[in-house]
Amino acid sequence: MTLVKSLLAIPELRLRLRTGAGRLDRAVSRVYGTELPDPSRYLSPGELVLSGLLWWRGPADAEPFVAALAAADAAALAASGADTGGIPPELVEACERHGIPLLEVPPDLSFAVVTERIILELAADRDTTSEARKRLLAAAAERDPLPALLRHGVAELGAPCAVATGAGRVVAHGGPAPEAPRELAERFLRGGCRATVHGGVTLLPVGERALVPWLLVVGADRAGWPAGRQAVAEELAGLVELARARAGELRRAADRVAEPLLRLVGGGTAGEAELAGALGAAGLPAGARLRVVLARATGSPPGLAAELLTEVLADHPGRAVVGEVGTETWALVDAREWPAGWAAAAASALSTLEPALAADRVLLGIGGPSTVSGLRGASEEARHALGVAARRGDRIAVVSGDQIGAHHLLLAGAPDELRSSLRQRILGPLLAYDEAQHGDLVRTVRVFLECSGSPAAAAKALHVHVNTLRYRIARAGELLGLDLTDFINQVDVYLALCVEADTHQPRRP
Structure with a gap:
């Protein structure tokens, strides 16, 4: 690398620094000689500008000449004052003002010698770059x-x-x-x-x-x-x-050997011997407990979901296999060292990537752990977890089956028509009453059930007297035609309330 200070160290040039001592680490790319009062059209960054000052007519000429060098990001000015009685002080001041190092060329040294010697220095630097490239190619x-x-x-x-x-x-x-x-x-x-x-x-x-x-x-x-x-x-x-x-x-190529396992996850079939062989080929021990991850990147180019799964699983200490089954992207992961906070960590990593994501939404659902015999169930859990993620309003959502109550997983597997029917059949009268009376009985029943049917706990949570709470629950029971102190009825109503809550969650495609 040829720097301005490297030129000052060449003994045969005998260059003298006039100003710019703090800017000698600038790199020199080539030499350009000029006697134009405004050389701006011909300058390039990193050049050492060589001039005999034939353009000099008076003090006012210094500013436009040096300003042109600064605008072009020239490395330095090397000037000879042989024809001007020395370097004009106005030129020194202009170089100092614009941050351009000024080197004085001895009056008895021809510019041809200066140019030839600097070109040799630059050529040696290019040879060094070529050698560096060869070493990098060997490493590759x-x-x-x-x-x-x-x-x-x-x-x-x-x-x-x-x-x-x-x-x-x-x-x-x-x-x-x-x-x-x-x-x-x-x-x-x-x-x-x-x-x-x-x-x-x-x-x-x-x-x-x-x-x-x-x-x-x-x-x-x-x-x-x-x-x-x-x-x-x-x-x-x-x-x-x-x-x-x-x-x-x-x-x-290594992941392709696990295709029988991925086909099973995606809903296909595989024989016991084929699965055992696929486990071994994928580097997974017999009887391994596996996590299943389903990824969806809507509005994205092909392969993005697989690339994102590969990225978020890259630091996982166990074996992870990523592949596509039809239009779905799955991962099978050795769950023996599965971190407790993996879902949150994955969401954080994907959020960092968000400015560069070529997708409308990125959703991950996680199921398991399970052995091979239970992979179908783990994949359904992952699918339902992804459905919960889809019902959220976030662009990026990662949901694990561990984070979802069993009742939510069961409801997630129900068709939308069945969920809507369940909601209307059980809660219809209560919803109609609240809408007509601007009441809050639906919330009262929800809090009562979430407090395990305890009137005292529910009254405290709602900041009402316990007798008021009992009256409201009795009124809700009348409207629903159910005894809300009966456990079976409580289960039915609570499931319907969960559907009601999902219904009001913001959805995105």
């Missing part, structure tokens, strides 16, 4: 390329390197792991997955067509990078994408 050919690529990235870029997903998961890192990876991912996604700098850390996109974005995190600000270092970083990001694609192909 290794059996486990990602760790090797990041180790080489650290050496070539001189900074810690890591790969993270848009959900904030650190896939791998060379050097210290990045701090606050979820915050970095959120910043990256809000910026439209473009290269950016956040808190002195450079974030580069890994691939452009991935359904779940990845980013390369380099622990240095790219603002001072020369073109060569930028090229190395972009090459590293491209090779990480290839490593990701290769790992994805291997993972999908």
